[in-house]
Amino acid sequence: MGTEMVMVDEIPFPPQVNLDNKLLSLMGHGITDVEIHFLQIKYTAIGVYLDPEIVSHLQKWKGKTPVDLAQDDDFFEAIINAPVDKVLRVVVIKEIKGSQYGVQLENSVRDLLAEVDKYEEEEEAALEKVVDFFQSKYFKKSSVITFSFPANTATAKIVFATEGKEDSSIEVENANVGGITTRKMHIDNGY
Numbered sequence: 001m002g003t004e005m006v007m008v009d010e011i012p013f014p015p016q017v018n019l020d021n022k023l024l025s026l027m028g029h030g031i032t033d034v035e036i037h038f039l040q041i042k043y044t045a046i047g048v049y050l051d052p053e054i055v056s057h058l059q060k061w062k063g064k065t066p067v068d069l070a071q072d073d074d075f076f077e078a079i080i081n082a083p084v085d086k087v088l089r090v091v092v093i094k095e096i097k098g099s100q101y102g103v104q105l106e107n108s109v110r111d112l113l114a115e116v117d118k119y120e121e122e123e124e125a126a127l128e129k130v131v132d133f134f135q136s137k138y139f140k141k142s143s144v145i146t147f148s149f150p151a152n153t154a155t156a157k158i159v160f161a162t163e164g165k166e167d168s169s170i171e172v173e174n175a176n177v178g179g180i181t182t183r184k185m186h187i188d189n190g191y
Contacts, residue, residue, distance in 0.1 A: 011045040011091045011142075019085050019148055024049035031093070042093045051084035051151070058082075088147040098137025098160075101145075106131045109177060118176045126174035133158065133170040149178060 005012035008029045016023045028048035034041050061075050069075050106127055113119035139145075143162035150157075156178030159169040172178045 006047075008045040008047065008091075009042060009093065011093065013045070013047040013089065013091075017049050017087055017089065019049075019087055020150060022051065022085060024085055024087055025052050027054070043096065044093055045091045047089040047091075049087040049089065050079070050082075051086075054079065054082050054084045057084070083151045085151045086149040088149075090145040090147070092139045092141055092143040092145075095141055096139045098134040098139055101137075101139060102131040102134030105134070113176055123174055123176050126172055126177040129170065130158065130172060130177070133168075134160075137168075138162070154178065 003015065006015060006026055006029065007013075009031050013026055013029060015026050017026075018024075026047050027050045029046060031045050032043045034043070058075070058078055060078070061069060061072070064072070064075075109127055110119060110124075113123055137143075137160055140162050143160070146157075146159040146161070148157040148159070154173070154175035156172040157169060158172065159167055161167045
């Protein structure tokens with residue numbers, strides 16, 4: 001894969017990222033937005049990076065069109081559950097308070113976990129830790145939130161980077177909360 005940046009709504013994404021000395025390829029991208037009175041408001045651009053080994057876990061869908069894949073929930077479930085490294089790179093388009101982002105993420109993840117009967121005290125504590133992490137942040141335009149999901153561990157890592165501040169990070173040691181965060185991104189962005 002070349003080194004040319006991929007543009008997602010005027011936001012540059014590198015074609016590859018490094019996770020624990022392994023190169024992951026940009027396999028999908030999109031934006032989050034909302035339409036209010038016929039006006040489209042874009043919030044974030046998102047890049048989905050996967051270990052190229054993912055292809056071996058998706059042979060069932062070989063030859064399908066992008067339109068067919070976009071409508072196939074089993075395809076996305078296979079990506080989410082594949083034992084490969086994954087990274088979601090979220091770049092802010094519209095400024096937002098970290099507390100707002102954290103609450104939106106909390107509500108969605110909690111609802112999804114409750115739906116599959118996996119929301120217990122441990123998940124609540126892990127999710128509260130994530131919300132606290134975002135609480136004091138301000139998401140300026142071009143801030144980056146990186147969600148990393150190494151295949152060999154149940155721990156997810158979240159890194160927040162914004163201009164003029166030192167990067168901050170948190171590890172989420174709950175497989176249900178970490179895994180559902182990946183699923184949440186899929187649902188919101190239709191990958």
